[in-house]
Amino acid sequence: MDMKMIEVQSVYKSFGSLAVLKGISLDVAKAEVLAIIGPSGSGKSTLLRCLNRLEEIDKGTIKIAGQILVSDVDGVSHYAPPAEALAICRQTGMIFQNFNLFPHMTVLQNVMEAPMTVKKVKKSEILPEAEELLRRVGLFEKRNNYPSQLSGGQKQRVAIARALAMKPDIMLFDEATASLDPELTAEVLKVIGQLAEEHMTMIVVTHEMGFAREVAHRVIFMDHGEIVEEGHPDQIFSQPKHPRTQAFLNSIL
Amino acid sequence: MDYVLEILGPMVDGSLITIKMFAIVIVLSLPLGLLVSLLRISRFKPLRFAVGTYIWVMRGTPLMLQLLFVYYGLPFLPFGGIMLTDMQAAVFAFTFNYAAYTAEIFRAGIQSIDKGQYEGAKALGMTYMQTMRRIIIPQMIKRVLPPISNETISLVKDTSLIYILAMNDLLRTTRAIVQRDFDTTAFIVAGVFYLLMTLVVTFVFERLEKHYAAYEG
Numbered sequence: 001m002d003m004k005m006i007e008v009q010s011v012y013k014s015f016g017s018l019a020v021l022k023g024i025s026l027d028v029a030k031a032e033v034l035a036i037i038g039p040s041g042s043g044k045s046t047l048l049r050c051l052n053r054l055e056e057i058d059k060g061t062i063k064i065a066g067q068i069l070v071s072d073v074d075g076v077s078h079y080a081p082p083a084e085a086l087a088i089c090r091q092t093g094m095i096f097q098n099f100n101l102f103p104h105m106t107v108l109q110n111v112m113e114a115p116m117t118v119k120k121v122k123k124s125e126i127l128p129e130a131e132e133l134l135r136r137v138g139l140f141e142k143r144n145n146y147p148s149q150l151s152g153g154q155k156q157r158v159a160i161a162r163a164l165a166m167k168p169d170i171m172l173f174d175e176a177t178a179s180l181d182p183e184l185t186a187e188v189l190k191v192i193g194q195l196a197e198e199h200m201t202m203i204v205v206t207h208e209m210g211f212a213r214e215v216a217h218r219v220i221f222m223d224h225g226e227i228v229e230e231g232h233p234d235q236i237f238s239q240p241k242h243p244r245t246q247a248f249l250n251s252i253l
Numbered sequence: 254m255d256y257v258l259e260i261l262g263p264m265v266d267g268s269l270i271t272i273k274m275f276a277i278v279i280v281l282s283l284p285l286g287l288l289v290s291l292l293r294i295s296r297f298k299p300l301r302f303a304v305g306t307y308i309w310v311m312r313g314t315p316l317m318l319q320l321l322f323v324y325y326g327l328p329f330l331p332f333g334g335i336m337l338t339d340m341q342a343a344v345f346a347f348t349f350n351y352a353a354y355t356a357e358i359f360r361a362g363i364q365s366i367d368k369g370q371y372e373g374a375k376a377l378g379m380t381y382m383q384t385m386r387r388i389i390i391p392q393m394i395k396r397v398l399p400p401i402s403n404e405t406i407s408l409v410k411d412t413s414l415i416y417i418l419a420m421n422d423l424l425r426t427t428r429a430i431v432q433r434d435f436d437t438t439a440f441i442v443a444g445v446f447y448l449l450m451t452l453v454v455t456f457v458f459e460r461l462e463k464h465y466a467a468y469e470g
Contacts, residue, residue, distance in 0.1 A: 054372055090378035100373030103470030104392050114377035117387050148469035159373075166377055 011060030022225040031199035035216035043225040093163030097175040101147040108143040133161040153184030267426030278347040286355030311353030339418040362393035395465040402458035
């Protein structure tokens with residue numbers, strides 16, 4: 001399996017005068033699980049958000065499943081036409097730290113919303129699929145509850161089911177467990193682990209080093225908008241080469 | 254009591270004019286206000302400016318003046334004046350005036366929705382229009398119900414301004430009766446009528462708030 005699902009080349013991104021991404025390049029292969037670690041403000045979340053165009057880059061190239069989302073034309077980013085860019089981004093699903101569930105819809109409605117609105121799938125078609133997804137994340141019994149009636153871990157599992165309902169090829173996790181208690185974190189990590197076993201291509205921005213080590217095939221350490229070090233989890237966590245990686249890992253372990 | 258029964262007929266007729274005005278204006282001004290609020294936050298700057306100017310004029314001049322202008326002024330516009338009946342003129346002026354106020358309420362409601370809702374929708378592949386229609390506006394409606402209820406109740410009473418166009422609404426009818434009979438009982442009856450109308454409006458909005466109370470957020 002050598003096919004590249006994500007190709008990022010020399011991506012630059014600034015917020016005003018603050019350079020957040022300083023020439024990032026990375027590839028993610030099909031069925032690969034990539035963990036991105038690093039201190040807050042290192043640009044790891046921004047990088048993730050650039051992959052589905054929640055942020056627009058200033059310079060560089062991003063390809064998703066071989067299709068060009070944005071390319072570099074004379075040093076300026078040039079995005080695919082809106083409809084095409086939207087279609088390219090639809091191949092990714094994203095999970096947020098704050099869940100971003102739709103509070104005015106029940107759990108089941110949250111899961112069915114995007115397929116019905118975006119893909120125009122009939123309710124009768126999506127209903128069994130949505131119920132099956134909720135069973136997979138262990139929340140079928142909660143299908144008629146509103147998000148406000150759920151725990152954080154349950155909310156995040158609904159968010160995962162909701163993203164999966166769009167049948168993405170790639171899942172992006174943006175600190176999915178950062179706002180959860182430890183015991184709720186475990187139930188979410190279990191679901192992400194299951195996805196890895198099913199060979200979902202994933203990028204996981206995380207503070208959960210144990211999880212990164214266990215599930216990821218490759219780990220990237222980012223700091224100050226640059227990729228400082230990358231390698232196999234065992235190598236990164238046991239024998240980090242770069243002093244900044246060592247300092248970071250020492251500070252959190 | 255006999256006197257009250259005697260004046261009731263014309264007062265009910267007046268109330269029907271008031272209710273008709275109210276009903277038409279509310280049905281037209283709420284959707285128009287929503288449209289205006291969406292234009293007000295559009296990314297297209299000239300559009301934002303034009304809508305901002307419209308809202309400024311509507312909120313910055315008396316409704317009475319707008320009413321008089323539409324009825325007496327529009328027929329004399331330089332390029333093809335528009336002649337409206339009193340009812341048309343009143344509906345026109347009220348609708349555009351109330352749309353300006355409700356637009357600002359809708360805008361505040363839309364802007365109070367968490368940015369994460371847009372991101373969640375976008376990450377699912379929804380377009381801006383889909384996001385507004387399915388995610389943002391439904392949540393906004395819940396939040397703006399109390400201020401919209403205020404505006405709606407104001408409208409019930411503000412319709413009395415149409416007396417200036419010699420339309421026989423509830424208040425003008427009442428005044429005519431008082432001046433004819435030298436008896437102020439009609440004022441009290443009119444007050445009761447207005448209270449009944451606003452009671453219905455209050456009841457409808459309470460039901461709506463209960464409906465939206467199903468979820469938090």
